[in-house]
Amino acid sequence: MNMLLKAVVLGLAIAALAACGKDPKSAAGFTLPEGDAEQGKANYIAFGCNACHQHSEVPQLQSPLADQVSIKLGGETARVRTYGELVTSVINPSHRIAKHKPGAVDASGESTMVTFNDVMTVTQMIDLVAFLQQSYELSPYRHTVYPVYWQPEVKGK
Numbered sequence: 001m002n003m004l005l006k007a008v009v010l011g012l013a014i015a016a017l018a019a020c021g022k023d024p025k026s027a028a029g030f031t032l033p034e035g036d037a038e039q040g041k042a043n044y045i046a047f048g049c050n051a052c053h054q055h056s057e058v059p060q061l062q063s064p065l066a067d068q069v070s071i072k073l074g075g076e077t078a079r080v081r082t083y084g085e086l087v088t089s090v091i092n093p094s095h096r097i098a099k100h101k102p103g104a105v106d107a108s109g110e111s112t113m114v115t116f117n118d119v120m121t122v123t124q125m126i127d128l129v130a131f132l133q134q135s136y137e138l139s140p141y142r143h144t145v146y147p148v149y150w151q152p153e154v155k156g157k
């Protein structure tokens with residue numbers, strides 16, 4: 001690689017990095033606290049996620065609904081590859097929809113997954129995600145490391 005090309009590549013890389021940092025919708029810095037997976041499993045059952053989903057630890061409920069919607073959670077999927085995508089698929093299911101799955105979308109193209117945003121507390125969601133996270137082959141997730149900010153010394157102490 002000649003010098004000019006190297007400089008261009010470096011310039012592009014820096015521009016790309018700067019662009020990432022500036023995206024106001026960037027997920028950088030997003031971190032949920034550690035959840036309780038056992039409690040999450042209980043929440044999964046309490047919220048009736050098993051009405052539509054199969055999970056290796058919780059079988060799907062038998063119902064007429066199960067004949068129409070039966071979506072397996074966990075494993076290695078193309079749609080849920082990161083922790084962020086897992087959280088998004090719980091709180092914003094229409095964001096990334098598995099259109100090829102029967103029963104996944106309604107006539108208007110929205111996800112048929114019911115929304116829990118008005119009934120689930122953040123703590124319940126954190127535990128639920130901790131439970132589901134174990135069953136997905138997710139990319140390694142790093143908790144955000146917050147820098148220790150310099151604090152001016154308080155006079156007189």
Ligand code: HEC
Pocket residue numbers: 044047048049050051052053069071072073074077079080086089090093094096097098101103104105111112113114116128132
């Ligand atoms: C009424 C049926 C229904 C219920 C109840 C339901 N879901 Fe879903 N869920 C779906 C459908 C349909 C999809 C696939 C289409 C989509 O992404 O919206 C889906 C997708 C998902 C996905 C992404 C799946 C993947 O691997 O691609 C996750 C994670 C998920 N749901 C979690 C939950 C959790 C947690 C609950 C309970 C709080 C729940 N769902 C309750 C219907 C449901």
